[in-house]
Amino acid sequence: MAFALKPSPSSSAAFGHSTMVVTVPRRFLVRALAAATAASSVDPPTGRQLVLTTPRVLAASVPVANERALSVAHTLSRIKEQGKTALIPYITAGDPDLATTADALRLLDACGADVIELGIPFSDPYADGPIIQASAARALAGGTTTDAVFSMLKEVTPELSCPVVLFSYLGPIVRQGVASFTAAVKEAGVKGLIVPDLPYAETYVIKHEASTKNLELVLLTTPTTPAERTKEIAQASQGFVYLVSANGVTGPRATVDPRVKERLEEIKQLTNKAVAVGFGISTPEHVRQIAEWGADAVIIGSAMVKHLGKAASPTEGLKKLEEYARSLKDALP
Template structure:
């Protein structure tokens, strides 16, 4: 049986609410150039692909002294073993420009970020709130393109001690083709991939292409994702399990949904993979609370982006970003 993979008009599918057909076919059909042969690859830790029942394994290089050799999963595992909680900041590539983005990546790494999410600007970022939507619009208006983002990233990643995860909507991936896109992301030095509008039931092909390029495909779950679907997501997600703190789009909230505490416990009973909490987190108090609840990592996006956006100049924005990032790092154990 073949599955058709297309951009979804609703982000809820990517957050674990879409039902899926099961099958063991090796061929996955996609629009235009998005045709790939799904096949298992194998050399390292197991990751199950529920739609096919296959075991997925990343061809991750062996752990060496150099931190750049570590995958996202290995990085977070080390932080967890040290009894600490990882900091994962998000910024939008190209806002205000790619030169500033490159400086921001180096700065966040120097501030102690354990993993960095880099957002690929997209014209219809419907899982994001007003802050990141506006950020993407500014980046696109300034001429930022996927190729330019990856070219910049290729120059910067050799200088970073932490891995970068690329956050991209499905549109750019479909246009370029899964094989070509994931190969380009690997060439740029990123170690993971997040696609917020990729329906869970249709992740098989992209996950195989990502795995062939040593990219960990991170999947989402929410406080309202059904138990069985959460189990499947926990098994299939690579790098870490992304727990969305509340249903809806990205953006600061006054408090963290208390259901997150119970969801963390439930997910940790299903997997020993790192669980990172994101969406709506903006203050050191939020970060401290989520760490106390047992999260392995905390993801902060909109308020990170805002530090650059509200500044009078890129230089001032980088200064504000550094102050904010350090305040969050200091709040973590």
């Protein structure tokens, strides 16, 4: 099925831009976004009508530390040089409420988190297991919106000593438009972005927009990712390379798949970037083992979310979160 492209009367050759109205089936939406480089807008009711403004000359840029704190790559590089393994906790924004999320960010920073991953709640978090799915549902039911998350972050990130990476599915990004979304992420003081349902072949437009705003787009690789694609991801990922420890969704597991050790060795032969392991990690024993295998960072999500979101009260949740985060930090070299 072909895309329908129509030049706009407002096209301006003098500025090296052209405006096109693009009508595209929903299943081709990401590919349509990949055709744009500067801005896009999506008709919310249908998700079909796009207005794409595309510059003819693209400037490639590499994210660097901005005015508030070190970049994710620089942060993890310093920890790696010290022979240590970084702790990257994940929590869902708005669970149980945004005020508690703000307190949790400050608390995790004080507990020694080296980078914090914050999830934008989404109605169809298909890469996540029951714990984070329920967390996102609670946040949405409580009225959490993407704009509210950005507003909260603008207040909190200047207080943090560690960088924040935003975890968002493609849906919220498409609804707002890539340029607008990444600008809001930048303004909120966030340093990086993870989009778990963004196919590698479709990363260009988001990576370009992120790079122009000094945001690092972190890419994921899995135990079944082919060797050649793993090499491409390792080269293209910014901030760090996210190694998913097991096939399937997020959630605690009894043991860590021993194949992670082999995958770590393979990826480290391809890049000098930090490699972080996530999915299914929940105990001090897990993080200690992964650190011994050579991971530069360990990501813990579902267990963090469970401690915070299922407590009898926000105060109790923060207390449990602090105890748990400190136990993991103490287990790392």
